Amino acid sequence: MSASFAIRPIGLLRAAGIILGKDLLIEWRTRARINALVFFAVATLLLFSFALGPDVDLLRQNAAGYMWLGILFASVLSLSESFRVEAENATLEGLKLVPTDPRAVFLGKACGNAVMIFALCLILLPVMVAIYDVSIAEGLPKLSLVLAIGCLAISAPGTIFAAISANARARDVLLPLLLFPMLVPALLSVVKATALVLQGDLQDSLRSWLGLLCCFSVIYWALGFAVFPKVIED
Amino acid sequence: MLYVTIALFALAVGLFALHLFWAKARGWVWKAVAVLGGAMLPAGAYFGLSWAPSEQDMGEVYRIIFVHVPMVWAALLALVVNFVASAAYLFKRSWTSDSLGEAGAEVGVVFGVVGLLLGSIWGRPTWGVWWDWDPRLTTTAIMLVLYTGYLALRKFVDDPEKRATWSAVVGVIAAVDLPIVWFSVRWWKSIHQVQSNPKTIDRSMFVVLVFNVVAFMCALFVYLWHRFLIAKAARAREVALPSALPPAGPQEAA
Numbered sequence: 001m002s003a004s005f006a007i008r009p010i011g012l013l014r015a016a017g018i019i020l021g022k023d024l025l026i027e028w029r030t031r032a033r034i035n036a037l038v039f040f041a042v043a044t045l046l047l048f049s050f051a052l053g054p055d056v057d058l059l060r061q062n063a064a065g066y067m068w069l070g071i072l073f074a075s076v077l078s079l080s081e082s083f084r085v086e087a088e089n090a091t092l093e094g095l096k097l098v099p100t101d102p103r104a105v106f107l108g109k110a111c112g113n114a115v116m117i118f119a120l121c122l123i124l125l126p127v128m129v130a131i132y133d134v135s136i137a138e139g140l141p142k143l144s145l146v147l148a149i150g151c152l153a154i155s156a157p158g159t160i161f162a163a164i165s166a167n168a169r170a171r172d173v174l175l176p177l178l179l180f181p182m183l184v185p186a187l188l189s190v191v192k193a194t195a196l197v198l199q200g201d202l203q204d205s206l207r208s209w210l211g212l213l214c215c216f217s218v219i220y221w222a223l224g225f226a227v228f229p230k231v232i233e234d
Numbered sequence: 235m236l237y238v239t240i241a242l243f244a245l246a247v248g249l250f251a252l253h254l255f256w257a258k259a260r261g262w263v264w265k266a267v268a269v270l271g272g273a274m275l276p277a278g279a280y281f282g283l284s285w286a287p288s289e290q291d292m293g294e295v296y297r298i299i300f301v302h303v304p305m306v307w308a309a310l311l312a313l314v315v316n317f318v319a320s321a322a323y324l325f326k327r328s329w330t331s332d333s334l335g336e337a338g339a340e341v342g343v344v345f346g347v348v349g350l351l352l353g354s355i356w357g358r359p360t361w362g363v364w365w366d367w368d369p370r371l372t373t374t375a376i377m378l379v380l381y382t383g384y385l386a387l388r389k390f391v392d393d394p395e396k397r398a399t400w401s402a403v404v405g406v407i408a409a410v411d412l413p414i415v416w417f418s419v420r421w422w423k424s425i426h427q428v429q430s431n432p433k434t435i436d437r438s439m440f441v442v443l444v445f446n447v448v449a450f451m452c453a454l455f456v457y458l459w460h461r462f463l464i465a466k467a468a469r470a471r472e473v474a475l476p477s478a479l480p481p482a483g484p485q486e487a488a
Contacts, residue, residue, distance in 0.1 A: 157407065164400045168390045177386055178404060181379040184372075185414065219410055227403045230324055 012107070015100040019108025024115065026085060033081050037074045037120050042127055044070040049131060056133055063132040064194035067124060068187060072154065075117045076176050079158040082113055083166035096232060106159060106228035110221070113162075114155035121147045137200035146197055149213050150190035156220040157182050163231045186220075189213040235285075235438075239445045246270060246448050250455060264459050271452025278446040286442045298356045300442060303430055304450035305349035306374070312342030312454060313381065313412055320405030323398060329473070332398040333465035335405055336388060341457045343381045350374060361425060369418040370426035377415050380408040394472045 010018070027033055048066040049059055059066070086092040095105050125143075128134065136143055158179055165174040193209040246267070253263040282300030289296040316338030323331040353371070354364045365371065384404050391397035419428045432440050 160403065160407065164387070164403065167396070168387070168400075169392065170390050174387060174390055177383045181376050181383060182407065184376045185411075220407075223407050223410070227324065227406060230399050231403055233399070 010098070010100045010104075012101045012104050015098065015104035016107035016111065019095070019105060020111045020115075023082065023108065023112035027112075027116070033078060034116065034119060037078055037116070038123050040077060041070040041074040041120060041124050044073055045124070045127060045131060059132045060134050061199075063128055063134045064198055065191045066132070067128050068150065068191050068194065070124065071117060071121060071150075072180070072183065072187065074120060075113075075154050075158060076179065078116050078120075079113055079155075079162040079179075080166065080171065080175050082109055082116075082159070083162045087166055092232065096234075102229040102232060103225055105232065106224055109163075110155045110159040110224065113159055114151045117151040117154055118148055121151060134198050136198055138197040138206070142206075143194070143197045146190065146193045146210065146213075149210065149217055150186070150194070153186040153190065153213060153217040153220060154183060156217070156224040160224045160228060160231060163228070186213060186216040189216065235281075235445075236441050239441050239448070242270070242274065243444065243448050246452055250451075253455075253459075264456055267452050268456045271449055271456060274445065274449035274452065278442070278449045281442045281445060286439050287436065289439075292360055295356065295359050298352055299430070299439075300446045301450075302349060302352040302356055303443060304447045305345055305352060307447060308450045308454040309342045309344075309346035309349055310412065310416065311451070312338045312345060312458060313377070313409070314338075315458065316342060316381070316384075316405050317409035317412065320402040320409070323402040324406065327395075327398070329398075329466065329469045332394075332402070333462050333469055335402060336465040337458050337461035339381050339384050339405065341454065341461055343378055343385065345454065346374065346378050346381075350378065366425055368425045369422040370415070373411060373415045373418045377408075377411045380411055384408060394469060 045066060048069070052058060083092070086095070096102065125147075129136070161175055161178040161182070165171040165178065168174050189209045189212040193206055193213060196206045196209065249263055249267050249270070252259050253267075278300065282297055286297065286300070288294050316335050319331040319335035319338060322328075323335065350371075357366065358364050384401060387404055388397055388401050391400060416429075419426050428434060430440065430443055435443070
């Protein structure tokens with residue numbers, strides 16, 4: 001009888017899955033964050049076209065870059081929110097007390113952020129197609145793949161830096177200050193890959209840009225996984 | 235000239251090693267390095283400006299290489315010091331590695347900004363533009379912004395222990411950019427020339443370049459060491475380590 005009450009540590013992946021489920025459930029119950037993100041990102045896309053004037057060719061040519069800038073700006077809001085909800089009732093302390101690897105918190109949070117940003121991408125895509133008048137030359141499956149890897153590349157360093165800046169002074173300034181320069185290589189490759197998918201990949205260079213993007217994602221995730229326990233420890 | 239440069243190089247490396255491995259010598263080694271660097275910098279400027287031959291395409295303009303290259307190499311070296319200190323802090327907490335990380339990032343950013351400006355001054359007459367979106371230039375600019383973020387983070391966090399841990403994390407992540415900066419000229423063949431070595435530049439120029447590099451390394455060493463001492467003193471004051479407090483005076487003993 002007593003054996004069934006013994007506390008058993010939960011496995012890393014299972015704990016990460018539980019945290020991911022918890023975050024998505026919280027999000028699903030209010031849907032406040034995704035609404036704010038979508039409006040913010042759509043407004044950013046519109047602002048780009050207002051700033052440049054109604055030059056359709058120019059907008060079509062640069063659509064990938066504008067879309068990723070919109071996603072990047074919106075993702076900063078999403079990332080800082082993901083740790084603000086934990087700070088509100090000091091629930092991060094609770095997560096730290098769970099008898100499992102603290103890396104599970106990183107995996108869960110980073111996956112949650114990736115899902116969030118990917119959902120934003122999918123909502124933004126038809127808007128971009130409509131207002132910038134782009135066509136998807138290489139087809140939707142390839143585009144989804146590029147978008148998904150891009151979201152993964154943003155979410156890992158974003159989660160680390162959000163965890164750091166959530167407790168610092170001037171956190172709204174700090175997160176973009178740390179995150180944007182870190183993401184420049186990933187942003188360059190994801191924008192190039194997206195543009196190739198949209199405009200057609202004549203010289204077969206999509207593979208190399210996608211490889212570079214994957215490479216950055218793997219480095220960011222590995223580093224984040226390794227250092228996260230240090231970030232949240234007391 | 236070649237043998238003198240090699241001897242001075244060996245002397246500087248010997249002094250650095252002495253400083254690193256023999257704690258008792260730390261009081262005077264930096265003074266010796268400062269004297270060596272102080273003598274070598276004007277000598278290096280003289281060799282660079284008049285002893286080295288002019289270049290066949292760029293003429294006299296190329297002579298800025300003798301300050302631009304050592305400056306950027308010194309910056310990269312300082313940021314490598316930051317990475318090593320950050321990684322060391324994550325393995326074992328110590329105010330020494332935290333202070334060394336702070337010193338490395340700040341000195342690296344200063345050297346890097348000056349190196350970038352010098353490169354820009356060189357680019358104007360040879361490439362025709364002050365700035366080009368060449369991979370080397372782009373990655374260097376990203377590097378400087380990254381480490382500016384690192385320094386901003388240090389200013390924004392008041393708790394010294396949290397500041398040390400978080401900035402060490404950022405230092406390790408930011409170091410991903412360092413190899414990209416170094417290899418960018420080889421990975422993407424572009425407008426910026428590849429690293430200077432006897433195969434890519436004339437031997438007489440290379441000797442002068444190495445002479446200047448040694449001089450700048452001495453300057454870097456002195457800067458780093460003093461910035462490190464300042465950071466360490468600031469930490470000692472912040473956390474009031476028992477060893478940092480003044481010895482108990484007579485009024486306290488009473």
